[in-house]
Amino acid sequence: xxxxxxxxxxxxxVITLLQGYNISLQxxxxxxxxxxxxxxxxxVATDKEYAIRAHKNYNPHKDGxxxxxxxxxxxxxxxxxxxxKEDIIDLTEINIQNLREKGIVETETDALGLLAKDRLxxxxxxxxxIKLSQIFKKNLNKNFAYTLLILDENKKMIKSCGQxxxxxxxxxxxxxxxxxxPVRFVQAKVNxxxxxxxxxxxxxxxxTILLALIIIFCVGYQMTAIRHKEDLLRxxxxxxxxxxHDLKAPLASVLLKLGFIKDCIKDTELQEMISSSERxxxxxxxxxxxxxxxxxxxxxxxxxxxxxxxxxxxxxQAQEQIDINYANKAHTIAVIDHRAQNTSVCADxxxxxxxxxxxxENAVKYSxxxxxxxxxxxxxERFIIISVTDHGVGIxxxxxxxxxxxxxxIPATHHKSGYGIGLAMVKYAVKAHGGTIKVESxxxxxxxxxxxxxxxxxxx
Numbered sequence: 001x002x003x004x005x006x007x008x009x010x011x012x013x014v015i016t017l018l019q020g021y022n023i024s025l026q027x028x029x030x031x032x033x034x035x036x037x038x039x040x041x042x043x044v045a046t047d048k049e050y051a052i053r054a055h056k057n058y059n060p061h062k063d064g065x066x067x068x069x070x071x072x073x074x075x076x077x078x079x080x081x082x083x084x085k086e087d088i089i090d091l092t093e094i095n096i097q098n099l100r101e102k103g104i105v106e107t108e109t110d111a112l113g114l115l116a117k118d119r120l121x122x123x124x125x126x127x128x129x130i131k132l133s134q135i136f137k138k139n140l141n142k143n144f145a146y147t148l149l150i151l152d153e154n155k156k157m158i159k160s161c162g163q164x165x166x167x168x169x170x171x172x173x174x175x176x177x178x179x180x181x182p183v184r185f186v187q188a189k190v191n192x193x194x195x196x197x198x199x200x201x202x203x204x205x206x207x208t209i210l211l212a213l214i215i216i217f218c219v220g221y222q223m224t225a226i227r228h229k230e231d232l233l234r235x236x237x238x239x240x241x242x243x244x245h246d247l248k249a250p251l252a253s254v255l256l257k258l259g260f261i262k263d264c265i266k267d268t269e270l271q272e273m274i275s276s277s278e279r280x281x282x283x284x285x286x287x288x289x290x291x292x293x294x295x296x297x298x299x300x301x302x303x304x305x306x307x308x309x310x311x312x313x314x315x316x317q318a319q320e321q322i323d324i325n326y327a328n329k330a331h332t333i334a335v336i337d338h339r340a341q342n343t344s345v346c347a348d349x350x351x352x353x354x355x356x357x358x359x360x361e362n363a364v365k366y367s368x369x370x371x372x373x374x375x376x377x378x379x380x381e382r383f384i385i386i387s388v389t390d391h392g393v394g395i396x397x398x399x400x401x402x403x404x405x406x407x408x409x410i411p412a413t414h415h416k417s418g419y420g421i422g423l424a425m426v427k428y429a430v431k432a433h434g435g436t437i438k439v440e441s442x443x444x445x446x447x448x449x450x451x452x453x454x455x456x457x458x459x460x
Contacts, residue, residue, distance in 0.1 A: 012219060019208060030197050031171060038140065038190045039173035042148075045135040046176055046186060050117055053125045104177045111180065118181045127178055127186070129161040136188065143199070145191040151175055153183040166191070255281055279325050304348040304432050311345065311352075311384055311453075312337055315375050318357040322364060331364045331371035338378040345384050345453050351429040352453065356386065358422045359449045363390035383435065383452040390448075395441040403439070426451070 099105045105114065121127070133148050140146060147162035147170075155175060167189045175185035255278060262274040315335045322333065356375070364371045367390060374389040395403065399410050406424040430437045430451045441447035 012216065015215065016212070019212065023208070027194070027197050031192050034141065034144075034192045034196075035171040035173060035190065038144075038146075038171070038188050041136055041139045042173055042186065042188045043176060044139070045132055046178060048135050049128060049132045050120070052131065053120050053128065054116075099180070104180070104183060110177075114177055114180045118179050121179060122181075127184075129159065132186070133161045140190070141196065143193065143196045145170075147189050149187045149189065150178075151185040151187055155185065158184075163191075251281055282325075304351060304429075306346045306348055308344045309347045309349050309352060310342070311356075311377055311386065312342065314349070314353045315356050315377065315386075318353060318360050319375075321357060322360050325361075326364050329364065329371070330369075331367070331373065333360060333364075333373040333375065335375045336377065338376060343379060343384070343455065345455060347433055347453055348429070351432070355426045355429050355451065356388075358426050359388040359451075362422065362449075363388055363392060363447075366390075367392035379455065382456075383454055385450065385452050387448055387450040389446065391446040394443040394445050395439065395447055396443055397441075400439055400441060404437070 096105070096108055096111055099111060105111045117127075127150070129148060129150060136148060137146070145163045147160050147164050147167050149160045150158045152158055170189040170191045173188040173190070175187045178184050178186050258274050258278050258281070262271050262278075265271060265274075312335065319333045319335060322331075360373060360375065363373045372391050374387075376387045376389065378385045395410065402408050403410065404423050404427040406421060408424075427437055430453070434454045435452040437449065437451040439447060439449050
């Protein structure tokens, strides 16, 4: 059960870490989004500030239009248009390619726009940083502190407007060119705070926290329920162990008395009845032992007492016992030794004997007609391999993984006597020895149960 607690706690930690990582990603995306937004706001604010300056310095010509002429025009075109000197921009004065390489402009149109702003500056209307700040602030998140910077060609600050405290750690927008003569940039620094992220994502965060609390509550409730169930099972197991141990002595006493009675009477029929009772009591005693083994194994308290064991001898003993118990049912059991030499193994004699007995008994019990059983014993470099083959009813594929579970019985076999613990005991005993067990079966054709026992025990 501690294993499940550990897994549950680990799952909670992993979920918490993943949620934290997700929130950090969201916070990073929020910062990038707000920085890009600030950059867009600065571009719009720069255009608006320029439009205000241009309007104040607007000097219409006779035709009521402000025109810009390019020196690429022919002399004849210039003469016809009769432009004023300040309306002519000489493109040869600027190197568009060089400006592109420096990331100042991308097109000739951008360059012309900057030259137009330079012309306003030359006329005594330089950029108004305070006005630009007002326009910028109007569209910016009110919770953000900011500062606007005017930079030179080398991106060094010339002047600033706004809050400057701790501005070095704030998020910085892309520099926007605002002139070519000389080259000037405007840049914004914005303090995108975690508190603004929390306010902006309050619904998401609340739902996340509520979900985490619900998960923790459910897990806590589950763990409490498991702990309660564990206590009940522990009490049940203690009671079961006590009851089983209490039954062993009376059963042994009954068997002793029956043996004494059978020896004292001469009536053949009565002797047979007593023998039948003895077999039933012995079967009950074996069932009790199996219950004890499975209960201890499920608690990981199964203790094995290893000694040198002759597998052939155990198989023959199991055969003799089954021949007695199932004397009224037609059956044949053949024990075949395929080993090159009679090699003993280090194992628990009682447990392995029970494994072989259970597999043989099941083979006889679940054969509708005359049961023909083969017990084949072989070995490889590492294991003794024991297989029990029958030609009985077989097991459907969907049940083959479940038959080794404690108290599980195949639905179609409920008319047979049993408690669904025999194969569970087999699995526990084989596993305790470091071996494996598997089943191959086909409906109507029979089954083959194969288990292995290591030749050399680590505890030997």
